Amino acid sequence: MTMRRVVVTGASRGIGLAIARRFLGLGSHVVLHARGAADDADVREAERQGRATVVRGDLALEADRAALFARARSELGGLDVLVNNAAEQSFGPIREWSDDAVQRMFRVNVVAALDCMRRAAEAMAGADGDRCIVNIASIRATRPGSGAAVYAATKAALVSATRTAAVEYGPAGIRVNAISPGLVWREGLDRDWADGVRVYEQQAPLGRIGRPEDVAEACAMLASSAASWITGVDLPVDGGISLVR
Secondary structure, eight states: OOOOEEEESSOSSHHHHHHHHHHHHTTOEEEEEESSOOOOHHHHHHHHTTSEEEEEOOTTSHHHHHHHHHHHHHHHSSOSEEEEOOOOOOOOOGGGOOHHHHHHHHIIIIIHHHHHHHHHHHHHTTOOSOEEEEEEOOGGGTSOOTTOHHHHHHHHHHHHHHHHHHHHHGGGTEEEEEEEEOSBOOTTHHHHOHHHHHHHHHHSTTOSOBOHHHHHHHHHHHTSGGGTTOOSOEEEESTTHHHHO
8 A cells, every 4th residue: 555645743753653654664755743853763764765744833723734734735746645643632630621721622632633634635636546534533532531521522522523524525535534542652651650551451352552553553554445435433443442441
């Protein structure tokens, strides 16, 4: 599977970086959005080869979203795949959330994702071949957890928007799907939440937490021609934890 023109948001590290690296490995030309530096050897090499472009910006700002897609269209000449991965992730009891903090999370996780879908669909218009959008949601969208009210609400909104977008964009030949990861490794996770990691590993049927590459592989599959008749789905990538709790 070769996807020639790809935009990945939130690609400076973790899941987003793993997704960008996977598409680069498949021979794609990837525009990576990052709030900070995307300091990765594979990305730097792809930049030297002219197959990767890093665009920095804050997707909570409409001007930065416009600049991202203007640069993508200039660099790529069109678009085949958008991966909406950029997100704010904070937790705390409902009583502690200010209006400003709630609105910030919704601006990034929902408003920006919707706008990126719209801009991507415009860039995909008239192109040949399979075109798709993959939104990175979370199993929290459908499974409550203490302290996750705002984050879960944004991801539930993203899953709902995914299904609606699949209906709206299907006639134009654009597929729209979501991936809902479970607990995925990140630097410092064992230190910051050792008890949670241990419980997850004990309860998940596959006996481990996820790796960023697990989500990247699922994303590559949904973006491939093998998934050409799949749209509007929310795919759990969670080691089976959603089956048992």
